[in-house]
Amino acid sequence: MSEHLYTLFETALGTCGIAWGPRGITGLQLPGSNAATTRARLLRRCPGAEEGAPTPEIRQVIDRITALLRGEPADLSAVTLDLDRVPEFERRVYAIARGIPPGSTMTYGEIAKRLGDPLLARDVGQAMGHNPFPIVVPCHRVLAAGGKPGGFSAPGGVDTKMRMLRIEGAAAAAQASLFDL
Secondary structure (H helix, E strand, C coil): CCCCEEEEEEECCEEEEEEEECCEEEEEECCCCCHHHHHHHHHHHCCCCEECCCCHHHHHHHHHHHHHHCCCCCCCCCCCECCCCCCHHHHHHHHHHHCCCCCCCEEHHHHHHHHCCHHHHHHHHHHHHCCCCECCECHHHEECHHHCCCCCCCCCHHHHHHHHHHHCCCHHHHHHHHHHC
């Protein structure tokens, strides 16, 4: 049996997937068009993981994610992530993004400034596009300049990003951005 496992679970957005190992969460997958698509995308991100029952700790993470996607308060800041395969720059970006509370947003440029170089905004956007832990590293809360949605690499693209922001109560930012589309 593999030391890396995964499971699929239902949310308000559809079937999500989560993979984990002895050092924490190794990947999360937002819903695809169906459960098979979600599974395939998760396994591309976490090759070698085998389907298994969630541990009590993973069950708590799943419960928090499903609550958050129902619009209920849920704290994911203490979720342990396995960052072994994540480059140092992306680790720094993800640490800042994890500090954005539900209902709030930040821009790529604001994160770049916190990293010490406002010219890194495009690099921040690329790091968000590579995010293996969506929701726990809330890349959907990171917007382009002027509150525009920017990109979103998850299935459903910007529509999914805006839906997640509305679910979390960031309706003002999401609505303003929708008028700019």
